[in-house]
Every structure is written in structure tokens, then in C-alpha cells.
Amino acid sequence: MRKAFGFVRDGVLKNTSYKQEPYVYGSLGGDDVPLVPAKPVVTGPQANPDSEIRRDYELALQLGTRDVWTAFLNRYPSGFYTDLAKAQLNRIAAEDARAAATEKARQAEDEKTRLVAERAKKAEQEKAAAAAKAAEDARLAAEKAKQIEEAKAAAAEQRRKDAEAAAAKALADKLAKDKAAAELAAKQAAEKQASPNVEQNIAAVTPSSTPPAMSPQETTRLVQSELRRVGCLTASADGDWNASSQRSLTLFNKYAGTKFDPKLASINTLDAIKAKPGVSARWSAITDSRPMATHV
Known part of the structure; x- marks a missing residue:
């Protein structure tokens, strides 16, 4: 607008043989005024693309069955939460193996006790004792495997919590930074409006008797x-x-x-x-x- 006023002033001077010179009186602000509306800027927290899969993962974690985790993996075949779901599924498999080994060891021990009680032949007792020992060893191995898988699942779950906490902190920091920037911009705008500006307050300039910058x-x-x-x-x-x-x-x-x-x-x-x-x-x-x- 200021350049447009300047062009008008120059044109009037030339057309009147430098006898008339327009002057501007006004109080124009310093902010830009777009002739074409700008695209709206999205503010506030943005939707997390992993929010839906996280919600499904937490629901599956509450139920904790093999079928639920299998359905989860079918729906989400890859990604961060998929690896966590596989760890949970391995934990369940280890628990099932431990339970089966424990049951087998119990049955072998019962058979050994029965043979002793019935005064069976020594060879049969020895065979039953060996079977009971093997079953107990298998049970101990399954128990150990279960503990390993539980540790893996717990570590994976802790990584999930840490990642989500870090994402939440990053979002909170960004919101705080954006808020501080908005408050600073508002403060600067208020200070700019409060202080007089020579270019924004052109008042009653007395025209000169001689035209400026003539050849x-x-x-x-x-x-x-x-x-x-x-x-x-x-x-x-x-x-x-x-x-x-x-x-x-x-x-x-x-x-x-x-x-x-x-x-x-x-x-x-x-x-x-x-x-x-x-x-x-x-x-x-x-x-x-x-x-x-x-x-x-």
C-alpha cells in the first residue's frame, strides 16, 4: 500500500508540472495482510498414528490368551507392537510346555510310587524311577525356559513403556515450546502496537515549496x-x-x-x-x- 501511495504521488507531480504533491496521513500497521487467504495452520496435539494399535495391544495384554495374541498378529503382521505380541505369545508357549512337563513328571512319580506299593519287580521299579527322573528333568527345563520367556516378555513390555513415555515427553515439550513461542509473539505484537512508529504515524507534514530530486x-x-x-x-x-x-x-x-x-x-x-x-x-x-x- 505504501508503494502504491508513492506511485500516485510521483504521477501527480509529473502531471501537474511539480505544482501538486500529495501527502499521506494515516496509521498503517506493520503486520502483513495477505491478499490470498493462507492455509490454516494446524495447532494443538496431533493424533498418534499408533494409537489404535496401542489400544488393541493393551486389550490383548489384559486378556493374555493364545487366541487373542494370534488374532493380534494376524491383524498387525509387522511393527513395534507386533514384536511385543510375539514375545507374549512365546511366553504363553513356554508356560504351556512347562505345564505339560510338570504333568508328565507328576504322572511318572505316581507310577513309581504305585509300583513300589505293589512290590513290583526291581527292573520295573528302576524303569519307573528313570522315567520319573527324566520327566522331572524335562519339567525343570520347561520351567527354566518359561522363566527366560517371561524375562524377555517383561523386557519387551518395559521397552514399550519407555518408548511411550519418551513420546509423551517429546509431545509435552513440543506443546510447551509452541506455547512459549506464541506467548512471545503476542508480547512482541503488543509492544509493537504500544510503541509509536514513525512510518505508521505520518502526521501533518508541511509540503515543501520546491519539488524534490529534480533534474x-x-x-x-x-x-x-x-x-x-x-x-x-x-x-x-x-x-x-x-x-x-x-x-x-x-x-x-x-x-x-x-x-x-x-x-x-x-x-x-x-x-x-x-x-x-x-x-x-x-x-x-x-x-x-x-x-x-x-x-x-
Whole structure:
């Protein structure tokens, strides 16, 4: 908007031969005003793409059956929670193996006791004892395997909790950072509105009597135009400060009581001529081509 006002000012100056200069009075703000609406910025916490799978995992963890974990793996065949589900499924398999080995050991021990009670042959008792020992060894191995799988599942579950806690902390830190940035921006905007700005408060500037930044040719042309206005020059205002223009300025000096250098068309000369009234009985028909004695 400020550039548009500047172009208008330049155009008016040129079209009025630098006699009119518009001035701007206003209080424009410093914020940008988009001509095309900007896309809305999404604020606040964003939806976690893993929220649904996490919810299903926690539900399966509460139920904890083989069928539930199998269904979970069928629905989510890969990913972080898939590995956790496999660990839980391995834990269940180890528990089933331990239970089967324990039952087998119990049955072998019962058989051994029965044979002793029935006073069976020594060979049969020894065979039953060996079977009972093997079953007990299998039970101990299954128990150990179960403990290993439980440890793995517990470690995986701890990793899940740590990862989720880290994600929650990162989200909280981001929200706190965004909030601090928004508060700082609001504070800076309030301070900017409270402090006066020279560019935003342009007040009652008195126009200068001389046009700014004119070239020598433009100055010459304007001096010639003013000499024509007061009746000291009949030639056109072409921007050429020739002998005719110099004689016209000499006439002006004589009748206006000024002492400007006739060889130079200056800004001061322009201001002095502008201050004089137009053609009158004193200035009428004074030209650079006829002797002054012929004029009244």
C-alpha cells in the first residue's frame, strides 16, 4: 500500500508540472495482510498414528490368551507392537510346555510310587524311577525356559513403556515450546502496537515549496514556465536555457528587484518567480524580443 501511495504521488507531480504533491496521513500497521487467504495452520496435539494399535495391544495384554495374541498378529503382521505380541505369545508357549512337563513328571512319580506299593519287580521299579527322573528333568527345563520367556516378555513390555513415555515427553515439550513461542509473539505484537512508529504515524507534514530530486532540465523547464506566467518569456518551456531565456530572467531581475544569475536556472530562482503574481499591467507583454520602452 505504501508503494502504491508513492506511485500516485510521483504521477501527480509529473502531471501537474511539480505544482501538486500529495501527502499521506494515516496509521498503517506493520503486520502483513495477505491478499490470498493462507492455509490454516494446524495447532494443538496431533493424533498418534499408533494409537489404535496401542489400544488393541493393551486389550490383548489384559486378556493374555493364545487366541487373542494370534488374532493380534494376524491383524498387525509387522511393527513395534507386533514384536511385543510375539514375545507374549512365546511366553504363553513356554508356560504351556512347562505345564505339560510338570504333568508328565507328576504322572511318572505316581507310577513309581504305585509300583513300589505293589512290590513290583526291581527292573520295573528302576524303569519307573528313570522315567520319573527324566520327566522331572524335562519339567525343570520347561520351567527354566518359561522363566527366560517371561524375562524377555517383561523386557519387551518395559521397552514399550519407555518408548511411550519418551513420546509423551517429546509431545509435552513440543506443546510447551509452541506455547512459549506464541506467548512471545503476542508480547512482541503488543509492544509493537504500544510503541509509536514513525512510518505508521505520518502526521501533518508541511509540503515543501520546491519539488524534490529534480533534474537540471526539469528545473530549467519549470523556471521557463514561471517566466511565461509572469509575462517575461514568450518562447516555449523546452528545458533549453538559451540566450532568450537568459534575457527573460534579466528582465525579471530588473522589475522584481532580484539579482539572480541570468546564466543559471536554479531552484531559488524558481521559488522567487513563483512568489510573484501573474500577468499584470506591470508585467504584461514584457518579452525578450521587443524593447522595454514599447511596453506600458
